Amino acid sequence: xxxxxxxxxxxxxxxxxxxxxxxxxxxxxxxxxxxxxxxxxxxxxxxxxxxxxxxxxxxxxxxxxxxxxxxxxxxxxxxxxxxxxxxxxxxxxxxxxxxxxxxxxxxxxxxxxxxxxxxxxxxxxxxxxxxxxxxxxxxxxxxxxxxxxxxxxxxxxxxxxxxxxxxxxxxxxxxxxxxxxxxxxxxxxxxxxxxxxxxxxxxxxxxxxxxxxxxxxxxxxxxxxxxxxxxxxxxxxxxxxxxxxxxxxxxxxxxxxxxxxxxxxxxxxxxxxxxxxxxxxxxxxxxxxxxxxxxxxxxxxxxxxxxxxxxxxxxxxxxxxxxxxxxxxxxxxxxxxxxxxxxxxxxxxxxxxxxxxxxxxxxxxxxxxxxxxxxxxxxxxxxxxxxxxxxxxxxxxxxxxxxxxxxxxxxxxxxxxxxxxxxxxxxxxxxxxxxxxxxxxxxxxxxxxxxxxxxxxxxxxxxxxxxxxxxxxxxxxxxxxxxxxxxxxxxxxxxxxxxxxxxxxxxxxxxxxxxxxxxxxxxxxxxxxxxxxxxxxxxxxxxxxxxxxxxxxxxxxxxxxxxxxxxxxxxxxxxxxxxxxxxxxxxxxxxxxxxxxxxxxxxxxxxxxxxxxxxxxxxxxxxxxxxxxxxxxxxxxxxxxxxxxxxxxxxxxxxxxxxxxxxxxxxxxxxxxxxxxxxxxxxxxxxxxxxxxxxxxxxxxxxxxxxxxxxxxxxxxxxxxxxxxxxxxxxxxxxxxxxxxxxxxxxxxxxxxxxxxxxxxxxxxxxxxxxxxxxxxxxxxxxxxxxxxx
Amino acid sequence: xxxxxxxxxxxxxxxxxxxxxxxxxxxxxxxxxxxxxxxxxxxxxxxxxxxxxxxxxxxxxxxxxxxxxxxxxxxxxxxxxxxxxxxxxxxxxxxxxxxxxxxxxxxxxxxxxxxxxxxxxxxxxxxxxxxxxxxxxxxxxxxxx
Numbered sequence: 001x002x003x004x005x006x007x008x009x010x011x012x013x014x015x016x017x018x019x020x021x022x023x024x025x026x027x028x029x030x031x032x033x034x035x036x037x038x039x040x041x042x043x044x045x046x047x048x049x050x051x052x053x054x055x056x057x058x059x060x061x062x063x064x065x066x067x068x069x070x071x072x073x074x075x076x077x078x079x080x081x082x083x084x085x086x087x088x089x090x091x092x093x094x095x096x097x098x099x100x101x102x103x104x105x106x107x108x109x110x111x112x113x114x115x116x117x118x119x120x121x122x123x124x125x126x127x128x129x130x131x132x133x134x135x136x137x138x139x140x141x142x143x144x145x146x147x148x149x150x151x152x153x154x155x156x157x158x159x160x161x162x163x164x165x166x167x168x169x170x171x172x173x174x175x176x177x178x179x180x181x182x183x184x185x186x187x188x189x190x191x192x193x194x195x196x197x198x199x200x201x202x203x204x205x206x207x208x209x210x211x212x213x214x215x216x217x218x219x220x221x222x223x224x225x226x227x228x229x230x231x232x233x234x235x236x237x238x239x240x241x242x243x244x245x246x247x248x249x250x251x252x253x254x255x256x257x258x259x260x261x262x263x264x265x266x267x268x269x270x271x272x273x274x275x276x277x278x279x280x281x282x283x284x285x286x287x288x289x290x291x292x293x294x295x296x297x298x299x300x301x302x303x304x305x306x307x308x309x310x311x312x313x314x315x316x317x318x319x320x321x322x323x324x325x326x327x328x329x330x331x332x333x334x335x336x337x338x339x340x341x342x343x344x345x346x347x348x349x350x351x352x353x354x355x356x357x358x359x360x361x362x363x364x365x366x367x368x369x370x371x372x373x374x375x376x377x378x379x380x381x382x383x384x385x386x387x388x389x390x391x392x393x394x395x396x397x398x399x400x401x402x403x404x405x406x407x408x409x410x411x412x413x414x415x416x417x418x419x420x421x422x423x424x425x426x427x428x429x430x431x432x433x434x435x436x437x438x439x440x441x442x443x444x445x446x447x448x449x450x451x452x453x454x455x456x457x458x459x460x461x462x463x464x465x466x467x468x469x470x471x472x473x474x475x476x477x478x479x480x481x482x483x484x485x486x487x488x489x490x491x492x493x494x495x496x497x498x499x500x501x502x503x504x505x506x507x508x509x510x511x512x513x514x515x516x517x518x519x520x521x522x523x524x525x526x527x528x529x530x531x532x533x534x535x536x537x538x539x540x541x542x543x544x545x546x547x548x549x550x551x552x553x554x555x556x557x558x559x560x561x562x563x564x565x566x567x568x569x570x571x572x573x574x575x576x577x578x579x580x581x582x583x584x585x586x587x588x589x590x591x592x593x594x595x596x597x598x599x600x601x602x603x604x605x606x607x608x609x610x611x612x613x614x615x616x617x618x619x620x621x622x623x624x625x626x627x628x629x630x631x632x633x634x635x636x637x638x639x640x641x642x643x644x645x646x647x648x649x650x651x652x653x654x655x656x657x658x659x660x661x662x663x664x665x666x667x668x669x670x671x672x673x674x675x676x677x678x679x680x681x682x683x684x685x686x687x688x689x690x691x692x693x694x695x696x697x698x699x700x701x702x703x704x705x706x707x708x709x710x711x712x713x714x715x716x717x718x719x720x721x722x723x724x725x726x727x728x729x730x731x732x733x734x735x736x737x738x739x740x741x742x743x744x745x746x747x748x749x750x751x752x753x754x755x756x757x758x759x760x761x762x763x764x765x766x767x768x769x770x771x772x773x774x775x776x777x778x779x780x781x782x783x784x785x786x787x788x789x790x
Numbered sequence: 791x792x793x794x795x796x797x798x799x800x801x802x803x804x805x806x807x808x809x810x811x812x813x814x815x816x817x818x819x820x821x822x823x824x825x826x827x828x829x830x831x832x833x834x835x836x837x838x839x840x841x842x843x844x845x846x847x848x849x850x851x852x853x854x855x856x857x858x859x860x861x862x863x864x865x866x867x868x869x870x871x872x873x874x875x876x877x878x879x880x881x882x883x884x885x886x887x888x889x890x891x892x893x894x895x896x897x898x899x900x901x902x903x904x905x906x907x908x909x910x911x912x913x914x915x916x917x918x919x920x921x922x923x924x925x926x927x928x929x930x931x932x933x934x935x
Contacts, residue, residue, distance in 0.1 A: 162839055162840070165839035166838045166839040169838060169839050170838075408822070408825070456825055456826055457825050495841065497843070497872075498872035498926075499870075499926070499927075500827070500831050500843060500845075500926065501824060501827065501831065504824075506826060507824075510841055512836055512839060518836050518841045520834075530826075
C-alpha cells in the first residue's frame, strides 16, 4: 500500500509540474482540445487512484475540477480566465496535499469547499478580465506519444557511475601493463574495449541529464500570475527546452532564473499604457532560450522593457556612499550596469512583493558563480535587457589546472584563474611591506600569497622561476598566488570531499586523476579567507584608468576561428593561418607511420591533429598554411569568426594548446600554431613510399620482363630509360645491367646500382650485384637511397 | 543479540566494532597527505575509484601522529555518504558474541571516553566497543551521551 501511495504521489507531482504550463497555454486558446483533454485526464486519474487509496480530499477536489472541465468539453461552459484561475488553484491545492502526504506531515486544513465553490462560480458570464496574452511555448508536437521511461533511484545511477569509474581505472592499469609488451592483436582488442568503456561512461553520465524543459515548466505559470497581478501583458517565448543538463545543475539554476524572470516582469516590462506611449506594442515580449555551447549551457533571458537606468543606479550607489562621484564619472557604461550586482542596489523605485524580497542581483550572481557559471548583462536603455547565464553542463566535470606546490599537486578551477605568469616576467614586480607581500602586475597591485604558506607546506628549493597566478574568487577581489609550477590543464571529475576536509575551508572538493593519486580541488575564495587577505577594493575606477593606459598598448585583437574539435572541445585558431574551410570526403583520410594524411587535389597533405577516422561521410577541415607548408585540421564543426586577444588571456605551454582566451565570456583554448606546424613531418608526404627506380637499359628484355616486375612487386616505381631533359629526383636510383654502362647519361651524384650476369664478381673493385641475388639487389637499392638521405 | 563484531587493536587498546558499520578491511598502500588538516586526518587514499579520507585513530587518542610504517590496515566505512578509512594496528578476529555488549566498568581513560560505548567480551578478553561514526563526528556523540 505504501508503495502504491508513494508511486501515486510522485506521479501526481510530476504531472502537475508538466501541466502548469499546459493550463496557461490552454487558457489562451480554449478551443485547444488536446490540452483540455490532457488536463481532464489528469484530474480523472487523480480521482480514480485516490478513491482506491482512500484520499477523500484529493477525490473531492479532482471530482469538482473534472466536472467543470467536462462541461467545458461539452461546450456548456467557456474557459474564461476566472475558470482557469480556479482550476489552477485546485491543482495547487492538490500539489500541497501531495507534498504533505509525501513528507508525512499533517494535511493542510484549509477549506476545500471554498475552492470548489469558486470553481463553480467562476462560470459567471462577466468575462471582463483582460484576455491573457498568448503563450507560445512551442512544444505542441509529440505531446501524445510520451517516451517510454522507467523510474530509477538516484543511488543506483551513482552506483553505476562508480562502477564505470572503477572500470576506467582498471582499464588504465591494463593499458600500462600492455604498453610494456607490445602485441598488436592484444592492442586492437584492448582498443575496442577502451572504446566500449568510454561510450559506456558517456551513456551513464547521460542518465544524470535532464531536459531543460523541467527548468522552464514553472515559467509560463509564473509569467501569467505576475502579469495579472501587475496588470501587464506579456508575450512569453520559450526556446530550447530539449537541451539537456545535469539534473543537479537544473536544481541550482531554478532560483537565479526565477529571480531574473520576476525582475524582468516587475521592473523591466512596462505597463501597457507606458509601452504604447513609448511606441512599443502593448504586450511585452519575454524570451527565455537555452542552448548548448561546447560544455556549457547558455540561458538567455531577454525582454523588450525599459532596461536598466544606469544613471539612477549610479545616483543610488553614490547615495549609499559605496561610490564617490568622481570615480562614478570614470565608470564606463558597462561598469555602471554592473553596479546592479553590488549588494543592496536596485533601480526599483519601490520595493514590491514580487522582486523586492531582499534578494538582489548580487545573490543571483553569487549563486550562478558558485556553480562555476558566468552571468552577463546586455543593457539597451529603453529597448530592453538581455541577461545571459552560462553554466557548465554538469556540476561534476570542470576544466581545471593542475598546479604543484610544496611537492604536492592540487587542482584549481580554470574559471578562477585570470592570468598566469612567471615571477621573472618584466610586467611583474614583487615587494613586501610590514610582512605583507604585494605583487604589482602592469601597475595593478594585488595581495600576494604563496600557496605553500597558506597550506602550511614546506616551500621546496626550486631552480627556475616560480609561477604567479592571478586568482579571482567568485565574490572576492583578485589576488596573486605563487606556486611552484602549473603542470597541466584537464577536465576534472570533481567529487565532494568528506566533512573533515571541507572543514579546512580551502578545499572545494577532490578528484581522482588517472594516476590513481587523489588530488584536492582548491577553493579560491577559501584561500583568500584563509590567508586573511584584505577584501577591500582599491579605488576601482582609478585602477581601471591605470589599466586602460596599459591596455591600450596591450589589447590587440586578432581574428580567430571558433570551432569544435572532433573530441568535443571548443577552441580558437588564428584566422590568418586558415586558408579555407573545406568539406572533404572521409574516405580521403588515411594514416601511415603514425601520421594522418589526406589526399586533396592529387596530393597528400598532412593532417595536423592526427585524426583520420571519422563517423560521417564528409569531414569539415581547416586548410592551414604557414607560408610554405600546408596541412589539414579536421574539426567537428566551425562556429564563428571572433576577435580574440593577440596574446591569450592565460598562457600555458603544454600540448597543442598555447593558452586560454576569453571570448564572449567563455573560456576557450587557443590552438598553438607553432606547435601545430612544428609537429608536421618536415618533408611533404610523397605518395610513393619509395623513390623511382630508373632502368637505364630500357630495351633489355631481362630488365623489362624480370627486373621491372620484381621491383614493382617490392613497391618501387619503375621508369624505363633515363628520362631526357627531366630533372631527376634525388631519390631516384639508376639500375643498369651493363657493367660498363655509359655513365655519362646518368646525372652526376645520382645513385647507381649495377647488375651483372656472372655469379661471381669480375674483380675486387667490382661492386655490381649478381642479377638473380634478390636480397642483395633490394639491399643495394635501399642502401643507395639511404646514402642519398644521409 | 548474536551480532557480528570485528576485533582490532589500535593505539594499544583492544576495540570491537559492529560489523554492520564496516564495509571492508584493506591494506593501506599509499596516503596522499592533505595540508592544513588536524593531526588525526592522515590524508587521502584511493581504493579503486573511491577516495578514502584516512583517519589516524591513534592520533585522535594520543594527539600524536602515528608513524607511517605502522599503518598496515584500515577499516573502510561509509559514514554519512562519505568513505573513510580508519587506520588500525591489527585486526584479530571477526565473530559473533553471544553475550552482546556489556556496560562499561572501571575508570575509562579520558582520551577514550568520547568514543567508547560499551564492553564486548571475546574469549575472555574485554574489548572496547566503539562506533566508527564516533571517530568522525565525536561531538555529536558526546552530546548524545
